[in-house]
Amino acid sequence: MKQRIFILWATWNVWRELVKQIVEKDWVKNHVNPSKIIWVASSSSYIFDSEWISENILNNISISRENSVKEFSEKSIKFEKLEDLVELVKKNWLDWEVVFVDVTAWKDELLSFHKYLISNSNNFLVTANKNPISLYTQEDFDLLTSYSGRYNTNTTVMWGAWVLDFVNERTNKIVDEISNIEWVFSGTLGFILSELNLWKQSFSEIVKIAKQQWYTEPNPWDDLNGLDVARKLVILARYSGHKVDISNVIVNPLIDEKYWILEWEEFLESIKAEDSRFADLLKKSTEKNEVLSYVWEMIFDKKNNKLELKVWLKSVPKKSDLWGLSWTANLAIVETEILQSPIPHTIKSRWAGLAVTAAAVRVWIAKMLPNNITSK
Numbered sequence: 001m002k003q004r005i006f007i008l009w010a011t012w013n014v015w016r017e018l019v020k021q022i023v024e025k026d027w028v029k030n031h032v033n034p035s036k037i038i039w040v041a042s043s044s045s046y047i048f049d050s051e052w053i054s055e056n057i058l059n060n061i062s063i064s065r066e067n068s069v070k071e072f073s074e075k076s077i078k079f080e081k082l083e084d085l086v087e088l089v090k091k092n093w094l095d096w097e098v099v100f101v102d103v104t105a106w107k108d109e110l111l112s113f114h115k116y117l118i119s120n121s122n123n124f125l126v127t128a129n130k131n132p133i134s135l136y137t138q139e140d141f142d143l144l145t146s147y148s149g150r151y152n153t154n155t156t157v158m159w160g161a162w163v164l165d166f167v168n169e170r171t172n173k174i175v176d177e178i179s180n181i182e183w184v185f186s187g188t189l190g191f192i193l194s195e196l197n198l199w200k201q202s203f204s205e206i207v208k209i210a211k212q213q214w215y216t217e218p219n220p221w222d223d224l225n226g227l228d229v230a231r232k233l234v235i236l237a238r239y240s241g242h243k244v245d246i247s248n249v250i251v252n253p254l255i256d257e258k259y260w261i262l263e264w265e266e267f268l269e270s271i272k273a274e275d276s277r278f279a280d281l282l283k284k285s286t287e288k289n290e291v292l293s294y295v296w297e298m299i300f301d302k303k304n305n306k307l308e309l310k311v312w313l314k315s316v317p318k319k320s321d322l323w324g325l326s327w328t329a330n331l332a333i334v335e336t337e338i339l340q341s342p343i344p345h346t347i348k349s350r351w352a353g354l355a356v357t358a359a360a361v362r363v364w365i366a367k368m369l370p371n372n373i374t375s376k
Contacts, residue, residue, distance in 0.1 A: 002033070002034045002035065002036055003033065003034075003035045003036065003097075003099055003365060003366075003368070004036055004038045004052075004094060004097050004098045004099070005022070005035055005036065005037045005038065005039075005098070005099050005101060005365060006037075006038065006039035006040075006041070006085070006089065006098050006099070006100045006101065007019070007037060007039070007040050007041070007100075007101045007103065008041050008082075008085075008100060008101065008102050008103070008104060008113075009040065009041070009042065009103055009104065010042070010043065010103070010104035010105060010106060011103050011104060011105055011128075012065060013354055014103045014128065014354060014357055014358065015103050016062045017354040017355060017357070017358040018101070018103060018357075018358040018361055018362070019037065019040075019058050019061075019062055020062065020358075021355075021358045021359065021362060022035055022037060022362065023037075023055055023058060023059075025362075026362065027052075027055070033366050035362070035365060035366070036051065036052035037052060037053050037058065038050060038051070038052055038053060038094075038098070039053075039085075039089075039098075040053065040058070040061065041079075041085060042072060042076075043082075043106075043109075044078060044079065045072055045076035045077060045078050045079065046076055046077055046079060046085065046088075047061075047071075047072070047075050047076050047077075048077070048088070048092075050092060050094075057071065057075065081109075082109055082110075082112070082113040082116075083112070083113060083116045083117075083120075085100075085113075086113075086116055086117050086120060086121050086123070089121065089123060090121060094123075095121055095122050095123060096122040096123065097123070098123045098124070099123070099124045099125070099126060099365050099368050100117060100123060100124065100125045100126070101125075101126050101127075101128075101361060101365065102114070102125065102126070102127040102128065102129045103128050103129070103361070104129050105129060105131065106129065106131070107131045107132075107135060110129055110131060110132050111131070111132040111135075111136050111140060114127070114132045114144055114151075115140070115143060115144065118143075118144060118147045118150060118151055119143075122150075123150070124150045124151075124152075124368045125150065125151050125152070126152045126155065126361055126364045126365055126368065127151075127152070127153055127155070127156065128155040128156060128357060128360075128361060129156070130153075130156040130157070130231050130232060130235060131231070132144065133145065133153055133156065133235055133238070134156075134231035134232070134234040134235050134246065135231065135246055136245075137245065138238070138243045138244070138245065141238050145238075145239075149368075150368070152364045152367070152368065153235070154360070154364055155357065155360045155361050155364060156232070156235060157232045157235055157236060158232075158330050158332065158347070158349055161330065161332075161347050161348075161349035163236070163332055163347050164235070164236070164239050166334070166345075166347065167181075167236055167239045167240050167334070168239045170334075170336055171239065171240050171241045172241070176336045176337055176338045176339070177241075177300075177302065177336060177337050178240045178241075178298075178300065178334060178335070178336050179299075179300050179302065179335050179336060179337065180297075180298065180299050180300065180334075180335040180344075181236065181240075181297070181298045181332060181333065181334050181335070182295055182296070182297055182320075182322065182332070182333045183229075183232075183233070183236070183295065183296040183297075183330075183331070183332045183333075184293055184294065184295060184296075184322060184329075184330060184331050188210060188215050188216050188217075188220075188223040189223060189224075189229070189254065189294040190293075190294075190329060190330070191206075191210055191215050192206050192207060192210055192254075193291075193292050193293055193294055195209070196278060196282060196292060197282065197285075197291045197292060199282065199286075202272075202275040202278070202279070203271070203274055203275050203278040203279075204268060204271045204272045204274065204275055207220055207224075207268070207271060208268055211264070211268075219260075219264075219267075220264075220267065221259060221260040221267070224253060224254040224255050224259075225251075225253045225254075225255075225257065225260065226251045226252065226253045226254065226294070226311045227251060229294075229296050229311050230246060230249040230251045230296075230311050231246065232296070233249055233296045233298065233309055233311060234246050234248075234249060234309075236298065237298050237307070237309055240298065240300075242298075242300070242307055244307070244309065248307075248309055249309045249310070249311060250308075250309065250310045250311070250312075251311045252310075252311060252312040252313065254294060254313060255271060255274050259271060281313070281315075284315070285315040288315065288317075289317075289318055290315040290316055290317050290318065291315070291316050291322075292313060292314070292315060292316070293313075293314055293315075293316045293322050294311075294312070294313050294314070295311075295312060295313075295314040295316070295322065296309075296310070296311045297309070297310045297311075297312075320333075321333050321344075321346050329348060329349070329350060330348065330349050330350070331346065331347070331348045332346065332347040332348075333345075333346050334346070334347070
């Protein structure tokens with residue numbers, strides 16, 4: 001049995017790593033579930049081969065951004081809108097046989113595409129793009145996730161740790177209501193704060209190192225503003241059975257929003273003004289035998305039917321599982337009616353990174369192999 005894969009790409013490094021892993025690990029003849037990339041598409045053009053795109057072409061596309069532009073200009077076919085890609089799959093008699101993979105960071109156009117694919121075809125979608133299920137309405141979320149066998153979102157939050165499956169099963173399979181979750185799901189912020197807690201470097205110096213080592217987004221503000229983690233919090237709250245949207249999350253950025261418009265060099269120079277503030281916060285935390293952590297919390301008061309969603313910098317006591325969290329590790333502490341304190345359920349994983357993200361996507365691609373399709 002084999003899978004035909006259609007990769008929609010925009011996030012270059014993730015796409016490149018994913019293709020590399022599939023070619024090296026999933027194309028081998030003795031693989032129990034060989035995966036063949038038959039389509040790759042940018043926002044406006046695609047390359048297609050009904051059997052599989054040659055390794056030579058994929059390698060050429062992967063060499064560099066410049067090379068991919070050249071290769072696409074020579075070999076690709078233009079299309080008008082993303083929904084056309086779904087119709088192309090059906091036109092080639094491949095309905096039921098293709099796993100679409102979304103490793104983009106697009107927004108409005110991807111919501112429309114996801115809904116169209118799920119509602120107007122019998123194909124499958126694995127998405128690492130959290131925007132369609134976090135930035136839009138509860139109705140959009142309910143529609144997409146109602147196709148659980150064909151629509152997989154596990155790589156949007158805590159890649160590789162299956163935290164969404166755990167939350168969904170507790171909420172919808174065995175009815176063990178979740179009352180409280182504390183999360184640290186950002187490798188970027190985890191690295192910055194764990195280094196800060198060592199008292200060896202200033203805040204601005206650590207941000208510079210994080211950028212140099214590719215732990216941050218191209219614009220570090222995209223990590224420091226807390227909005228990325230807020231989107232993840234919305235997803236987890238929705239999978240926990242709550243009807244929420246992004247406006248329900250109280251977001252306390254790590255630094256002021258005035259920095260977001262600055263280019264990197266000016267940004268780095270300007271945030272030196274924050275060094276003394278973080279030194280003071282760290283001093284107060286240390287005096288209480290605590291550590292600083294950027295935490296996302298969901299607290300549900302069932303008795304009063306009150307839900308609180310908050311993203312904030314928190315001084316964590318030694319008794320907390322978050323105390324020993326270091327470097328880029330991710331951790332979720334979950335309390336339910338059954339899994340109560342003082343021994344809640346904990347889920348810990350390493351920071352995703354490119355290789356872990358791509359591997360997680362491949363896991364969920366493999367889980368979507370339709371049982372009625374045989375190798376040809």
